[in-house]
Amino acid sequence: MTAVPTTECPPRWLDDEQQQIWRTYLRGVHHLNEYLDRALRPFDLSLAEYEILVSLSEADEHRLRMSDLADAVHQSRSRLTHTVGRMEKSGLIERVACPSDRRGVWAQLTPAGYDLLVTAAPCHVESVRTALVDAATPEDFQALGRVFAEVLAVPDVSNGRSGQI
Numbered sequence: 001m002t003a004v005p006t007t008e009c010p011p012r013w014l015d016d017e018q019q020q021i022w023r024t025y026l027r028g029v030h031h032l033n034e035y036l037d038r039a040l041r042p043f044d045l046s047l048a049e050y051e052i053l054v055s056l057s058e059a060d061e062h063r064l065r066m067s068d069l070a071d072a073v074h075q076s077r078s079r080l081t082h083t084v085g086r087m088e089k090s091g092l093i094e095r096v097a098c099p100s101d102r103r104g105v106w107a108q109l110t111p112a113g114y115d116l117l118v119t120a121a122p123c124h125v126e127s128v129r130t131a132l133v134d135a136a137t138p139e140d141f142q143a144l145g146r147v148f149a150e151v152l153a154v155p156d157v158s159n160g161r162s163g164q165i
Contacts, residue, residue: 039127043120053117056109063108
């Protein structure tokens with residue numbers, strides 16, 4: 001396992017090429033997220049809301065415990081609570097008490113939420129293709145997948161789980 005940098009370890013600085021690639025990555029992620037978010041605006045959805053709809057649509061009975069949904073969409077529980085609240089007001093999701101656990105709450109995809117997802121999905125997929133898949137060669141796209149599989153395998157020493165950096 002690779003040591004985690006501390007104040008006692010000298011930094012392994014990036015060389016110029018690595019620094020340029022790192023900064024290009026940061027700008028690229030921001031650009032891609034903004035592009036995908038803008039493509040969903042005509043559906044009155046944000047990218048974060050779209051991810052919630054997708055996660056719920058793929059779950060058994062179109063519902064997940066709020067804590068599991070937060071993990072699935074990589075949002076803090078606090079942020080997810082606010083986002084689900086807005087989506088609930090729009091009729092896309094409803095919160096349902098978990099009968100086996102009084103403290104547990106499920107987020108449940110409504111028929112209106114599912115219909116909106118079905119309507120928005122073709123536009124979203126096309127924007128993903130335009131801004132990412134088609135922007136790279138097939139070889140580069142496959143390399144991107146390999147790189148991020150490795151990134152997700154790096155353990156987070158604070159919780160011992162992979163993919164949670």
